[in-house]
Amino acid sequence: MPLFQPLDDITRHTGRLALGVEYDGSAYCGWQRLKHAASVQAALEDALARVAAAPVRVKCSGRTDSGVHATRQVVHFDAPSPRSQKAWVFGANANLPRDIAVRWAVPVADDFHARFSALARRYRYVILNQPSRPVLERANATWCREPLNTERMHEAAQALVGEHDFSSFRAASCQSTTAFRHLHFIEVRRYGPLVVIDVQANAFLHHMIRNIAGALVAVGKGEQGVDYMARILALQDRSLGNVTxxxxxxxxxxxxxxxxxxxPREPLGPNLLAFVGEWTGERELPDTPLMRYRRRWPHSAEERQRARAQAAAGASLSDQESS
Structure with missing residues (x-):
């Protein structure tokens, strides 16, 4: 997708639409709509409802926690009113706060589901590794004043690649019925003062990446050896892990x-890392039973019921209905 692809302002779309959404999560208690606090979902749905002049409810590809950002959150909704592609994007943005924006809107097939059709999710954890506290990056990077050895961090992280029980890296409040996840890759790289943990999996548990990052920082500081991640993973006990x-x-x-x-394809964010130059979908996905299952969505009611039973038993399709 070109960076400056024009938006159609003639064709009025109904049916199912997918949106690419970017947000700074600093002011929100996560993605999910809440009664007692501000959420990204509520702000987006309210903005889209103004464009449609009717209630709108969206489904997302993966819920994010309080304070967490997104540069490619994919959502879908069934448009209650016909509007052009330009109207959905510009209209939503006109009604959204400045820390949330719709990047694109495209019509999709009725069997598309932002959550259940997703083959993989990818996150980047950004650490500003320098003696002085951050100023311009203070809202979108974690500060670590002690020097980090990224080579040791990367080596230690490779123990997590593959399908494992990630109980040692899940939050106590995690509601998933199984701790099994398939981690496709994890890389730790330094770009000047920026240390980036780049990780992709079929899905993630609550606080999983933040708990992995906390443990990797301990390795980078020299407080733990390169076998630390393997040892923590094998324990399957979050209480024995490191800080979040x-x-x-x-x-x-x-x-x-x-x-x-x-x-649409687009450069991977955040813009702090635009110089890396990678775009969405450039890496090959692993050929696993879960991947083949997801590529065949939707499924019959009988197949969904059978898959849920396998998930409850901790089988390899454990994430077919996890975020």
């Missing part, structure tokens, strides 16, 4: 779907 890293450094940068949905 702050939410401000975490960015949801990609949600991947089967090519048949033809969603």
């Amino acid at each position: 890293a702050p939410g401000c450094g975490l960015h949801f940068v990609d949600s991947l779907y089967d090519e048949r949905f033809d969603l």
